[in-house]
Amino acid sequence: MENLPHQPGISRELEPSWFLNRQANPVMVFRDQGSSFKLLAATSSDNGNSWSTPVITNMADSRAKQSAGNFPDGTAYLVNNPSGSKERIPLVLTMSKNGQWFDHAFLLRGQQDLSPMRFQGKYKRIGYSYPKSIIWNNQLWISYAENKEDIVVTQVSLE
Numbered sequence: 132m133e134n135l136p137h138q139p140g141i142s143r144e145l146e147p148s149w150f151l152n153r154q155a156n157p158v159m160v161f162r163d164q165g166s167s168f169k170l171l172a173a174t175s176s177d178n179g180n181s182w183s184t185p186v187i188t189n190m191a192d193s194r195a196k197q198s199a200g201n202f203p204d205g206t207a208y209l210v211n212n213p214s215g216s217k218e219r220i221p222l223v224l225t226m227s228k229n230g231q232w233f234d235h236a237f238l239l240r241g242q243q244d245l246s247p248m249r250f251q252g253k254y255k256r257i258g259y260s261y262p263k264s265i266i267w268n269n270q271l272w273i274s275y276a277e278n279k280e281d282i283v284v285t286q287v288s289l290e
Contacts, residue, residue, distance in 0.1 A: 132182035137165055144171050144185050148199040150207040152230025160199050168215045191215040198264040210262045210273055219258025239285050248278045255279045
């Protein structure tokens with residue numbers, strides 16, 4: 132994959148996750164170290180042997196890690212903080228039937244759900260960080276850090 136231009140020796144595309152689009156081609160999404168506050172995406176048409184040059188998508192992001200995947204029916208999903216700034220609030224589940232138009236979203240956690248930060252520290256900020264997800268037993272399980280202090284798990288029924 133050819134990276135987007137950025138600072139010498141530093142990749143602009145960071146912390147990838149992926150889903151399959153309607154054609155069963157993998158789509159890799161990245162946080163954008165270039166601070167567009169949008170997700171970057173690259174696609175493959177040969178099962179991941181080669182990738183397109185990443186593009187800036189229309190999906191708002193907080194320049195943070197995200198988690199993507201597919202539900203059993205093929206619907207693509209994305210869990211991230213679509214704040215359009217460095218703020219990692221809210222935590223949202225967004226879905227797409229075709230892997231291109233993410234047009235259904237659900238609030239998983241918002242400001243009202245957030246515990247107060249207990250400790251100050253370098254690179255710490257309030258919010259929901261580093262989500263990872265897995266589908267197991269007809270549930271979507273999402274783990275993430277809250278305020279970079281606690282690990283929290285949210286369970287979403289696929290029904």
